[in-house]
Amino acid sequence: MKDEKNNSDNMENKAQKFFQKRAASFKVGKGFWSKLEPRLNEKQSASSAKRKESFWQWLAGPRLIAISSTLGVLVILATAGSLWLTRNNNINHSNTAGIIDRGAIAKGGGETYGGYSTATTVTLTNGMIIPQTTPAVTITQTSAPFFNGDITFAPVTTTNSTDTTGKQVISQASVALEVSDVSTAVNQVETLAQNLGGSVDNMSSSGSQNQQQANLTIRVPANQFLAALNQLQTMGTVESQNINTQDVTQQYIDLQAQLTSAQLEEQSLQAILAKATTVSDEIAIQDQLTQVISQVESLQGQINYMQNQVAMSTITVNLTTPTQNVGQAPSGSLTVEVGNVDNTVTSVKQLVASVNGIINSSSVSFDNGKESASLAIEVYRDNFDQVMTTLGKKGKIDQKTIQESTGTQTTGTQQSNTPPDAMIYLSLIQSTGFWTAAHVTIIIAAAVILVVLIIIVAAAGRAGLLRKKKA
């Protein structure tokens, strides 16, 4: 073995010597460099053209097939995708246009507001429908009948004086205001009373963080009564307002007359008493005098009270935060064509759970091999629009009806105590359309597989070519 190796090494060395000895006899022709040098320029300048040429050579064959096929598939995919999107947009569009009619029919009871292309309507409790674009807040539902915004209080202004005409008028008002923050409003009312030269007679507040309430009784000088009311009105939304003016002139005159008469009687009794000679007379006069004095005091008290009432008007202010459960919760019904009803039901359940909603009922049925499901969902009012939109995106919308909330406040939030009460009736039917999400997924998957196959074939072809080249 060792001998063999030595032998072969020996032979190699001999061969090396043999060839090297003769290698020196091979000499390239003279002037080789001078022939080569000018071509170095040509080679460099031609190199960019060569590179271009080699790019096309590189591209030719399987690579070209692979790249063009990939591009073709991508174009097909892009076209299919855009078609699908366009179709979906059209569906949404046509449904938006169709909503108003269905909405009016669904839970009508009022007149449809014409001339608006907006999709949703707001129904008030009195049956009047106004478009959503109108700020509903400006219309209060149970305002005092006489109060309609910029009230002028004409009757009050003429009677609200005690000095100029001699009339004695007691002005009283009670105002119910809805304010965003009760404690701030209480401070405002207190400041208002003090600024107008009045005072806060009585104050009580109650309620939780979400539902605060306060009652204040303020007294303001009679000549500031209107000013006070006007300023109160700016503090919040006037829920109700009651103004009561009582003309007490006659009573006042009566009381004054009774007082004068009682005082005269007192004076005469005092005079008689001074002239009394007997003890029994004296006692009898004294008794009568005591009664008269008490009467005078009583009358004086009544007059003082009346004067006070006339001089200082009383306003009872009731402050509340926006009330709960005002108006009707929004509701909607939706029929959606989907590719896979079961999967959609699962995803709807997840969606509803994610917004803390409730699924009241859920049923899946088969009819002629087509699956359908109906669900009754209750969500918080705040989430209603969002949920409706998301549900609409589950597939092709066949029918959509929305009955907007009639409440003007942002009630029914997850933070409040109100349960989710916005109803959504969802019907899912198995799609008969061509462009469902499932189809698109299959097409994409097929395209990806095709591209991979093409690449594999191209690579194999190239490898084959290379082998052939080498061979």
Added chain:
Amino acid sequence: MIEQQTAMTEGDIIKRCQTGDREAFRAVVEKYQNVLFGTAYLMTGSRTIAEDHVQEAFLAAWKNIGSFRPGYPLKPWLVRILVNKVLSYQRTNANTMISLDDNSAIDPAGDDPAEDIAQRDQLRRVMQSLSTEQRQVVLLRYFAGLSLAETAAALGRRQGTVKSQTSRALEQLRELITNDNQS
């Protein structure tokens, strides 16, 4: 030690070539032109064609010198370029291949020493006795002085194949080589 110095010098030359230094490239050409020419000649059998191939090989080397990594030996790279040129030429011009027994090896310029002519002639005859594959392998291994791996890479064959082809060729040439070394 000496080898390392040479390699370093060659590395420096390559770096200079990479900056477009023609004088450096001239040094490369002059160093390797004869071994490349001999290889090409023994592969093609024609002096003119061999010179053309050597020229093409150097042009390709000049063009691609930027991608060469200094520090690696230059000769195997050049030989590989040359062999590719020759083989690709032979593939496309299979019918016009010139036999090795022509006299075109003689430099037309004419001042060839008679001994050189005799040496070349002898080698030519030796090569003729081998198959094409064996000839290529022997040429690269012993004439151009490439290692087994370098030869295999230049010819696009497996090392095992090259090894067996070499040993078979040597077996065939044993008598000739032994006699020559003794003489």
